[in-house]
Amino acid sequence: MSTYFQNIPAATYEGPDSTNPLAFRHYNPDMMLGDKTMAEHLRFAVCYWHNFVWEGNDPFGGQTFERPWFPADTMDLARAKADAAFEMFRILNVPYFCFHDHDVRPEGDTLAESHKRLNEMADYFEAKMAAGGPKLLWGTANMFSNRRYMSGASTNPDPDVFAYCASTVKSCMDVTHRLNGENYVLWGGREGYETLLNTDLSRELEQMGRFLSMVVEYKHKIGFKGAILIEPKPQEPTKHQYDFDVATVYGFLKRFGLEDEVQMNIEQGHAILAGHSFEHELAMARTLGIFGSIDMNRNDYQSGWDTDQFPNSPSEAALAYYEVLMAGGFKTGGTNFDAKLRRQSLDAEDLIAAHIGGMDICARGLISAHKMIESDALEAPRRARYAGWNNAAAQAMLAPDATLDGIAADAEARNLTPQPVSGAQEKLENIVNRFV
Structure with a gap:
């Protein structure tokens, strides 16, 4: 049992007039919107990496956060981290969480040992989930942090790295399946290139396409019923990312015949880096029939890079959830907070307050979006604009x-x-x- 969040009560809905910084003002999980509750519409998830792994460093400075489980380089510390994570999930009463393999277990000296440790942590998660913890929205593999991935993962010029990635993804898919995860995400953190001077584009794209095809084949082989999701991201960290945006990924999926097998996990911050709005990427995925899930956050619009801040704009959230609702809502996907504290926000309470604020913003956006759709406020003028196309x-x-x-x-x-x-x-x- 973790004591990191001691004396922080479970967050409850107190209404718009509440001044309690640790209570919900807009997120009322039981509120009905149409035929679903607010909780069923939003399907909130908390991510493991930013909250329990990130140390508060940035390109110009090192660690600012001091967590009792850092550096989490032993299994005992990994379990202590899990205790804190599930305590936070309980306080927020979120229905889901998400993780990379590297987030939850220390890497072993061998590939087999890393897999063993991941399965040991899956045992630990299973017990906590059975005791009332949240479900798994999705699992994924970190194939970008270690120096072995400096030239890519499935696109790497070294075939041994390709094989290492295949083993890593298989292990993560097995654990995601075992924990009844509802999706599996592939984020191509270094699937791209820095310079054409040493890059064979045709070869790398073929490798990436074959790898994704094998992931889909393995999904069906093990009977995994969840969705396979790709998370587009431009520029960062690789100068030219192969998964730049939704349209680019769709073209890639069409090339390899995977457009009916793979959906999108779309992040607000990544949409901005691609020169788009969040609602554009969501609308594009909806139009192309590949909408799956979202990572909710925001960027600092002056910085020009992926700052992963918590959402704070009701209007941006409203336009985003408008597209989600127009797509028929989430099926297996949900709203994952791929967001992190500012490096000066040091306290345990800051982690709770940040998520409460983000959940409230999403709730306000969802309510607004639902009302706009229910009143036909935007769709009526849209239909009128294209009415001339209705005649024979x-x-x-x-x-x-x-x-x-x-x-x-x-x-x-x-x-x-x-x-x-x-x-x-x-x-x-x-x-x-x-x-x-």
């Missing part, structure tokens, strides 16, 4: 037997002189602001 003549232009010269002849015969119609963007922004 317009539809005929898109038919398989339509030809460019045939459409041209008709346009000339009708002496068309179409006039622009306002897109009314400001009115639509006002509508969103009214609901937020």
Whole structure:
């Protein structure tokens, strides 16, 4: 039993007028929105890595956090870390958590020892989950931190690294399956290149495609019913990432025939780094039929890099959950907080307060998004904008037997002189602001 969060009570919903910094003001898990509760819509998850592994370092300074389980380089310290993690999960009453293999166990001297330690921690998790702990939203493998991955994981020029990765992912998938995880995520942290001077693009993409195909094959072999998710990320840490954004990943999936097997885990911060908005990436995934799950956070818009801060904008959250709801909501996915404290926020209470604030922002966004959809506030003007395409003549232009010269002849015969119609963007922004 961890004492790290001692004297911090379980967080409860107290309503919008509460001034208690450790109580929910907007996240009411039992509130009904349509045919689901707020908790069922949001499916919150807490990540292991930022909360229990990160030491508070940045590119210009070292560790600022002092946790009793650091450096977690023994199994006893790994178990102490798990005790603290599950105590935090209990305080927040989140239904899910997420982890990388490297987060939960110290690396062994051999590959076999690392796998053994991961399975020992899975035993420990199983007992805690059976005793009322949260479920596993997804597991994944850290194939980017160790120096062996400096030239990539599945895209590495060394075939032994490819084999090492295959063994690592198999082990992590086995544990995720064993713990009834609802998804398995692949984040290609170093799947890209720094310079073309030493890179064979064709070879690396073929390796990556074959690796992903084998992951999907193994999913079916072991009977894993969850989704395989890819998390797009541009630029960082590799200058040219192969998984730049949703559209790029979709093209990759189509090339290898995996578009019906793999979905997206989309992070707000990564969307910004790609030059997009979060809602753009969500809408793109929805449109392409590959929406799966989200990592909720935000970037500092002045810094230009992935700062992984907790969300604090109700309007951004509203537009994001609008797309989630329009996609039919989460199936196996959920809202994972891939967010971390600022390195000056040293206290155990800061970890709790940060998540409470993030959960409240998401709840406000979800409520606003649900009301916008329920009132048809955005969809009605959207339908009106494209209404001209509903008549038979317009539809005929898109038919398989339509030809460019045939459409041209008709346009000339009708002496068309179409006039622009306002897109009314400001009115639509006002509508969103009214609901937020």
